[in-house]
Amino acid sequence: MRYLSTRGDATPRKFCDILLEGLAPDGGLYLPERYPQVDAATLAKWRNLPYHELAFEVLSLYIDDIPPADLKALCAKTYTAEVFGTEEIVPLRELEDGVYLEALSNGPTLAFKDMAMQLLGNLFEYELARRGEELNILGATSGDTGSAAEYAMRGKHGVRVFMTSPEGRMSPFQQAQMFSLQDANIHNIAVAGVFDDCQDIVKAVSNDLDFKRKYKIGTVNSINWARLLAQVVYYFAGYFQATANNGKPVSFTVPSGNFGNVCAGHVARMMGLPIHTLVVATNENDVLDEFFRTGVYRVRSAADTHETSSPSMDISKASNFERFVFDLLGRDGAKLRGLFEGELGKAGRFDLGKDAAFAQAAERFGFRSSRSTHADRLDTIRDTDKRFATLIDTHTADGLKAAREFLTPGVPMVVLETALPIKFAETIVEALGHEPDRPKRFVGIEDLPKRVTSLPADAGAVKAYIAAHCD
Numbered sequence: 001m002r003y004l005s006t007r008g009d010a011t012p013r014k015f016c017d018i019l020l021e022g023l024a025p026d027g028g029l030y031l032p033e034r035y036p037q038v039d040a041a042t043l044a045k046w047r048n049l050p051y052h053e054l055a056f057e058v059l060s061l062y063i064d065d066i067p068p069a070d071l072k073a074l075c076a077k078t079y080t081a082e083v084f085g086t087e088e089i090v091p092l093r094e095l096e097d098g099v100y101l102e103a104l105s106n107g108p109t110l111a112f113k114d115m116a117m118q119l120l121g122n123l124f125e126y127e128l129a130r131r132g133e134e135l136n137i138l139g140a141t142s143g144d145t146g147s148a149a150e151y152a153m154r155g156k157h158g159v160r161v162f163m164t165s166p167e168g169r170m171s172p173f174q175q176a177q178m179f180s181l182q183d184a185n186i187h188n189i190a191v192a193g194v195f196d197d198c199q200d201i202v203k204a205v206s207n208d209l210d211f212k213r214k215y216k217i218g219t220v221n222s223i224n225w226a227r228l229l230a231q232v233v234y235y236f237a238g239y240f241q242a243t244a245n246n247g248k249p250v251s252f253t254v255p256s257g258n259f260g261n262v263c264a265g266h267v268a269r270m271m272g273l274p275i276h277t278l279v280v281a282t283n284e285n286d287v288l289d290e291f292f293r294t295g296v297y298r299v300r301s302a303a304d305t306h307e308t309s310s311p312s313m314d315i316s317k318a319s320n321f322e323r324f325v326f327d328l329l330g331r332d333g334a335k336l337r338g339l340f341e342g343e344l345g346k347a348g349r350f351d352l353g354k355d356a357a358f359a360q361a362a363e364r365f366g367f368r369s370s371r372s373t374h375a376d377r378l379d380t381i382r383d384t385d386k387r388f389a390t391l392i393d394t395h396t397a398d399g400l401k402a403a404r405e406f407l408t409p410g411v412p413m414v415v416l417e418t419a420l421p422i423k424f425a426e427t428i429v430e431a432l433g434h435e436p437d438r439p440k441r442f443v444g445i446e447d448l449p450k451r452v453t454s455l456p457a458d459a460g461a462v463k464a465y466i467a468a469h470c471d
């Protein structure tokens with residue numbers, strides 16, 4: 001399998017070439033040159049596999065530069081009941097007739113990002129050892145991504161993590177999750193500033209090409225193809241649990257921010273998994289809902305980006321969306337470049353509303369969308385608690401509300417549960433008047449010793465810190 005860029009660069013690359021890279025050199029995102037097709041016979045073979053073997057089967061269709069025995073071992077090491085809490089890894093439970101929750105948030109940091117990041121940690125360690133190289137991951141986080149990266153990379157050979165976060169602005173639980181890690185290769189940097197300052201620092205350091213090369217700086221952001229690929233697996237696992245045989249279609253609703261999670265659903269559907277509808281659920285930051293309703297893709301300004309109670313979906317643009325647009329435009333890299341570099345660059349928006357391709361977003365690719373507000377989240381959390389004695393987090397609540405708008409008789413609807421409520425306890429208290437349950441291993445983490453360095457909001461200071469901790 002070879003990979004190409006959405007912006008037209010077709011230099012053939014293998015999986016391991018792009019594993020450690022972010023954007024393609026032409027500024028595009030990597031996609032496989034084609035989507036391998038799975039037929040009914042393949043689905044039948046996969047239906048009863050344990051999760052780690054299913055992961056191996058899906059991944060091996062896209063990865064031919066890691067020996068199968070090694071890839072199998074990496075999947076087996078990653079997807080264990082010990083790390084993800086159950087043998088099913090992503091257990092499904094029925095909430096009401098035909099509506100299911102697929103639990104993706106029982107990994108080490110209680111959010112779905114563990115599903116991909118845990119595999120990425122093992123893939124990085126494997127590939128870096130094979131090349132005799134090291135990597136220093138520099139990131140910026142406001143919560144979920146940073147902790148998932150740290151828990152995936154802790155103790156891994158050849159990898160260090162330097163994670164910047166805005167000092168004092170993460171929830172006490174999120175701070176405790178990250179800062180209590182004592183591993184020598186994990187570095188928490190609390191920046192005196194806001195999240196945007198952290199992102200600016202990461203950009204400034206990455207733009208210093210000499211520094212980047214000398215210190216082998218890399219990232220783990222959501223545009224990484226390996227992360228997306230790992231997420232494809234749980235659409236298959238959800239499908240098998242929601243159906244008794246392989247002819248039946250299933251719909252999925254996905255709480256969405258950067259379009260990474262639901263893009264994996266799109267890939268699964270393109271492979272031939274019988275997905276009826278893919279519902280994109282947004283919060284007040286409705287960039288994606290606007291697109292799927294109108295064909296207009298409009299990047300929001302900082303002032304126009306809302307701080308909401310489903311904060312992991314607070315985006316101004318959806319960084320993975322370009323992958324879907326590439327498929328929507330019939331994989332026309334030149335046309336895509338015109339939209340993303342031309343119109344979007346100049347006007348901050350493009351409009352496909354009158355383009356024949358736009359109608360295909362729903363008809364051919366199965367996409368629908370909806371948006372929720374804070375009041376909707378509170379209502380959904382209360383209602384789910386009251387009628388089903390089930391506590392859901394704020395992001396999952398956005399999903400459940402959207403899902404109910406697109407139910408089709410006879411088609412199971414699977415809502416992806418993207419985090420556990422304890423991560424966003426403040427809103428649960430607002431909705432229900434009490435704290436959510438806390439998994440045992442997190443009891444008292446706020447009292448553990450903290451390992452974090454405070455630095456000014458200055459790229460020079462962060463560079464000096466990295467240089468001092470790199471031997």
Ligand SMILES: *Cc1c(COP(=O)(O)O)cnc(C)c1O
Pocket residue numbers: 111112113144145222255256257258259260261262312313395418419
């Ligand atoms: C990251 C995240 C999302 C959004 O996922 P995307 O892949 O960016 O669309 C939704 N919910 C939670 C809890 C998250 O951490």
